[in-house]
Structures are given as C-alpha cells and as structure tokens.
Amino acid sequence: MTLSKTERKIIEDSIREIKDFPKPGIVFKDITTLLSDKYAFGVLMNHLYQRYKEYNLDFIVGIDARGFIFASALAQMLGIGFVPIRKHGKLPYTTIGEKYSLEYGVDEVEIHIDAFRGQKDARVLLLDDLIATGGTANAAATLIKQAGAECVEACFVVTLTFLDGYKEVEKKTPVYSIIEVK
DSSP states (O other), X not given: OOOOHHHHHHHHHHSEEEETOSSTTOEEEETHHHHHOHHHHHHHHHHHHHXXXXXXXXXXXXXXXXXXXXXXXXXXXXXXXXXXXEETTOOSSOEEEEEEEETTEEXXXXXXXXXXXXXXXXXXXXXXXXXXXXXXXXXXXXXXXHTTOEEEEEEEEEEEGGGOHHHHHHTTSOEEEEEEEO
16 A cells, blocks of 8 residues: 555654754654644555555554654554663563674664573564664564564555665665655
C-alpha cells in the first residue's frame, strides 16, 4: 500500500523544519509537530496499519527514542508486541549489543536477549522516525537477527536519501520510506 498524494502532503506539511540545528548547515526534521497534529498523526498511523496488517508480524521494534512512539502505537493497533532497542546501558536485563560508527567515534545500541519471548524466527518490523547515515538502523537490524528473529522490513517516516544510509540497511532487509528527502 502506498500513500496518496494528499496523504503524503498532509504528513510532509506537518513536519517542521528547523534550520541550523543541531549545528550550522543542517535542516532538522522535527516530528514533534507531526505528533501534535492529531489528523496528520492519524493519517500516518492508519497508513502504517493498512500497510502492515497482512504482514503476519509478531513484533515491532522501535529505535530509541522517537521510534518508540510510532512502533508502540502501531504494535498496539496490530495487536502484537513492541520491543525497544535502546542506547547502551539503558535496558535493565541481560542484553546483546551492537556498536556502530558515528561522525566522531562509536556508539552502541542494545536489545534484551529474550526480547522476542523465545519465539523462533519471529517476524519483526523495524520502525523509526528518520534514517540519515543509517548507523543506528543498521545496528538495530543486526541485533534483531542476533536475537533470533527475522527483520522482514525496516520502515522510516523520513528518509534522507542524499545521505545513502538506507542503502546499508537494504543489504539486510527491505526498506520502506514514507517521506523521502532528496
């Protein structure tokens, strides 16, 4: 299922752009305005529900922190479990971690070792608000596999296609972008 031009415009128009944040030259895509617009958020969530209702998913994984919002809402709509992937040291139980490169250094994300409740080959959707360079999403896709599940698709509300981060994730799982910024 794809968005109509009208639906796409509603979602695009609800995302605020903030120039020079967090540093000069960057145009930040602020999804808080999408979240506070009940109509635009409804259009987005209905689209996600319609797209994924026939995927036979077992879980939706959201990436810390904004991905939690979309992933948990969609998981509830689909009647399935939500699993968080968090920054290193934020999960309280035994975890599996995956490091990834940043512009200056390395970061790490983690998932609980029993995140998929022992379900072999659980079908999982990875969902986040935005993909830029793709380091976090790529690490998240790796963690899903390491935890014994199948990442059937990675979905992003906004994809910054000019940064090519989605291409690395596509090597592991199909990628679906709702809004592409070229």
